[in-house]
Amino acid sequence: MTEELGSGPAGEARDGTAVPELPGGEAGPGGGPVRAEADHGGEAGEAEPDGEQEPAGVRGYVMTRGVERDKDYRFLGAAPAALWWSAYRDHADTNYPTLLVEAGEGGWRAFVSGIPSARRDEVSTPIRFTLALTGATAAAGGPGAPVRLDRVVRLVALWLEAFTAQEGRERLGRLLDGLFPDEAEVVELRRRRDPQAARTVRERVTALLDALDPPPESGADAAGGPARALPAAWFGAARSEQGASAFVARVRDLLSGEREGRALVLNLVEDQAEAPARVGRESLAVLAVDGGPVRPQPFAVTVPGPLVVTPPGPPVETVPGPPKKFGPLHRRALLFLATPAGAAAMVLAIWYLTHRHHGGKP
Template sequence: MTRGTERRMDYAFLGQSPPLSWWDGLTEWLLLEAEELVLNRPDGRSAGLLLSGIPSGRSDVIGTRIRYTVVVDGVHEEPALGAWLVRCGLEEPERDRLGRDLDAVFAADRVDAWLRGATDGDPAREVEDRLLAALRKGAAGAGEGGLRDEERHTSWVGDIRDPAARGEFEARADRLLRGSRPGTAFTTHALGSVPGARRAARALAGEVAVLL
């Protein structure tokens, strides 16, 4: 998802929208205009990942910076790619690098044409191919993240500024990507207190990890 350079070209998914907006159940705890990360595996089978607030180097016609939101369904099928996207959600340099990679494969004039519906061929397939190429390139160049075993096997809330909490979050995300237990890991700019985050965690299925 991104927007065009003209003001009337507001944020929309390129090509086509995902068939299932699985993150709708979490939107009251997210600010998708900001840097948010959601990894959700509610049934222990298929995992989905959403990463928002990815900065583009481009701006719209009045100078507002354009951002991307990336949604990857079935991300557990490529756990190394998923692990890198989790790092992009937690580390500004990685997120900035992803933004540059997306700018490289999604030229401004092509994005505007997609949003106008003025392209030939199969836009959905073209967008998917370009996106996966950029993500796989980024994951291949990122190296291993040095994950450690998760210490907490329950729901918990942590401070995103705390390196230990971020490491624990990455370990939880890795378990969701590679394992089969249901759960959710997400960051939030919409919740400002630990009690609020705990209430959100209780409303979701499985074990939940939240970074404030």
């Protein structure tokens, strides 16, 4: 976990203060609010001056680091007031490609990680970008909102292309490298927390969105197409073109204000049982990075009552995931063993097994 990706309890800012609730008294689906002006820049609890909203209501933040290995990832210029994505820590490792979109009460927010930079650190480790975006839905925003939000949908579509052997995520990385070409400036923006630095980063995010063409509506996206025929809650595979197309259509619905709910691409989820629980009647679209059905499938509905045995349905074609030794639990185990505590536990286990084998004698 990085400096800015602190894992405080869901619904709390980094300083432990409670995140404000929605006007209706309900927290956002991920544990925090979803409003047009829910997230202000600056450190937790430190809002930016009023009057700094972007055109069409989109506010953006960028996380990366310089080439020096002793400096961890950090948001440049300003950070979102609420690190709401930490609520998904059991479903996604945000150090790897993760995409989260939440929408409700006229606002939306998105978290996009795993965008590769061409930069390398001192030992040639690839450096990456993470974006956090927030704003008003097209229905609640001003006249320019639909145009700018189409660019956000395009960003999501490009990010997903990497799972179907295309170069979308690399294109985003090249655009961000072009917007932050000066290593000294990156280091300086990483250090600074002031309105001018925050404004500089927001303007670069606006330039990124303006460089993206809106995605054309495919047959799967258009009104009446297969994606629009899906139920409110479904589960699919990020590596499936059907799943990716349906996901982009769902993000468009969330940002337009037609739906309220979540659209999530998660890298520690392989089947429905591991996915986040649906909250009430929210719209919920989940793509698994590893595994998942080729065609999006409705989420199973659990209704309290006596057990009812139903005949098995037809087999569901799934996207092959990694060998189970590289599944979510094993990835977490490997991450633990990479820590000092994990290494110490391994040494202790080897010592115990060796002495037990020899009866405790050297």
